[in-house]
Amino acid sequence: MESSSMPGDSRNFATPLASHGLDPQGAVHWNLGWEELHRIAVERGEGKLTAHGVLLTTTGKRTGRSPNDRFIVNEPGLAEHVWWGKVNMPTEPEVFEGLLHKTREYLDNSDQLFVKDAFCGADPDYRMPVRLITEKAWHAAFMHNMFVRASKEELVSHVPQYTILHAPDLRAEPRGDGTNSDAFIVLALDRGLVIIGGTHYAGEIKKAIFTIMNHILPAKGLLPMHCSANTDGEESALFFGLSGTGKTTLSADPGRALVGDDEHGWSDNGVFNFEGGCYAKLIRLSEEDEPAIFSTTRRPGSILENVVLNADGTPDFDNGSLTQNTRGSYPIEAIENRTPDSMAGNPKNVVFLTCDAFGVLPPLSKLSPEQAAYHFMSGYTAKVAGTEVGITEPEATFSTCFGAPFMPRHPSVYARLLSDKIRKNDSKCWLINTGWVAGGHLESSRIKIKWTRALLNAALDGDLDDVLFVEDERFGFQVPTTCQGVPDKILQPRQTWHEEEKFDNVADLLAQMFIDNFEQYAEDCSEEVLAAAPRVLG
Structure with missing residues (x-):
């Protein structure tokens, strides 16, 4: 019936x-x-x-x-x-x-x-x-x-x-x-x-x-992507990154309209959101830090998942007694600063976000299309002691295409599409480290968000076009020597360490981790992508 x-x-x-x-x-x-x-x-x-x-x-x-x-x-x-x-x-x-x-x-x-x-x-x-x-x-x-x-x-x-x-x-x-x-x-x-x-x-x-x-x-x-996207009305930008790297924070920009926060496709027409809404993590959500998302939790039509309520019926976003993975779903119309059709033109900037706890990767680097394919397939970030039980030293985490659980084809298929589209559209690809330099997480504080934003905005606005870049000797990508609003010294991590020999040892260790992880993909990759691997110098 x-x-x-x-x-x-x-x-x-x-x-x-x-x-x-x-x-x-x-x-x-x-x-x-x-x-x-x-x-x-x-x-x-x-x-x-x-x-x-x-x-x-x-x-x-x-x-x-x-x-x-x-x-x-x-x-x-x-x-x-x-x-x-x-x-x-x-x-x-x-x-x-x-x-x-x-x-x-x-x-x-x-x-x-x-x-x-x-x-x-x-x-x-x-x-x-x-x-x-x-x-x-x-x-x-x-x-x-x-x-x-x-x-x-x-x-x-x-x-x-x-x-x-x-x-x-x-x-x-x-x-x-x-x-x-x-x-x-x-x-x-x-x-x-x-x-x-x-x-x-x-x-x-x-x-x-x-x-x-x-x-x-x-x-x-078409290239399907696990990323967020925004646009200034003319040029769009993509933000890839695993949990904790700052993807949501950095893609939320009052000067740029949101295309979507999680899943997109890249066609010859440009970028389009897969979804009609957002599925945001709500643990420790605050109105001050994320006002747009916070407002949706008071908007009828939204759904809160596994959130604990206070006695007065309001959400207690600091309460993780049911799970740390508290969630809220809401239609994208709940976000005011967005594109009306959830679409934008071809990306002029592709941003990979990583939180490097080893203190080795520069705060910002520029990648070639082949290097973009290599780092896209690697999908690197690092877990830090205290974030999970049993972790006492920085632990490298690799999630291919920054979304391994959802990629059914061989990673080289997606990487090849990405590098082809970067090359075809003359897009710039950037790797941003939102983690540490100056000795890594045990010796220093995480890079200031204002420095990361200054570097990101300079990259998106073209302010780095006339800046001198130097090549990183291990990873091969290009690193700017200066950026307004950012101390020159932190742009070259080796210069921030008290013991350069110790930096070299840790940098070689991380480079070897990349190489070991990439072995599983090597068989189906081009020689150009394989050549983009870092080198161990010690």
Whole structure:
């Protein structure tokens, strides 16, 4: 039985649920607005409202992604181009069929289902129609926030290219179902299907579709990217960086409009946001430091995930008792300083952000296209003692393309596209160290944010075009000798160390870490990219 319990729903008869192998016995809600979804979520006990009327939800024991429970079906077709390994784990078609049957049967017997149709990708030339079928109203509301919303006219003819069957309360049985736990996220690339069960964490929904976009766009000559982007109205800039490197902080600039904060595509037309919203970390959020994001947490329509409330019903963003990964999702319209269409022209500047705790990398360097490919594939940052249990010395972290968990193809595919587009558009590529110099994290403070901003603004504004650059003897990239508002001495890290011999030893150590990490990619890389590797001089 397919029905809708709400009058005036934007039902879609182009692709009824029977086409997904479903025959639901309960009510089906088609494309409800966020107001109705939030009301139903509260009525069903899926969440509650904060003092500001914002929906608050909790996700149980799984408060983040479950990477060990995500699989791609290993079958002929698109999966033949997957780079298999610990990140992209295969599962056999028979396992998928069993889980698919179990998921369909479960959803068929749910008392209510919520269908949400949308698009992934703001550029009409490249956007992908997607659908979520879920047992939870609040997950449908999350879909409404995070993807590009379809108009009423578009809903009438909306035919999804990929559909997520979402059953967060369904638990797998590892021994019988062929899973690693009671949760599963399985992508069937050629069937246009994703099945998710056993986890309420909403981020699995958007990251599943992001992974699919990362797989299909390169075949069309487009580069999918895990980055933020902004523009001054004429020139755009991209910001890549792992957690803690300053990606969100540095891409938020009152003089530049936000294109998007997390996931983008780069076509011949320029840059476009994959998403229709933002999924921000909220732990220790303050109104003073991040006023734009803070304001969304008081805006009805937003969703707070795993945030603890004070006695008066207001969020306590310093409380991480449920998780340090507290989240908020909101439509991008909640950000005033943004591009109206979530698009911008071809990037003139590409920025890689790293937090180097070893104190070796310069605060700013300029990279050639080949060096850009090398460092893009490396995706380097460093963890510092105290950030995680057991870390007593700086620990290098490499996440290829600055988003390894979501890149199904070999990293060289994305790196080749990046260097080609940098070369074609005469884009400049910069590596910015937001971490330490002067002996590393044990001997000095982190580089002042005002210095980092001065270097970034000088790079974006072209103020470094006439500055003398020198070549770093190990890493080979170009380093400016001066920048207004920044002490000349810190631009050359070796000069900031009390013992230059000690610097050389640590620098050689880090260079060797890069070399060792890159061995896994070397076979499919060009000689030019391989030549961009750092040198060990000692």
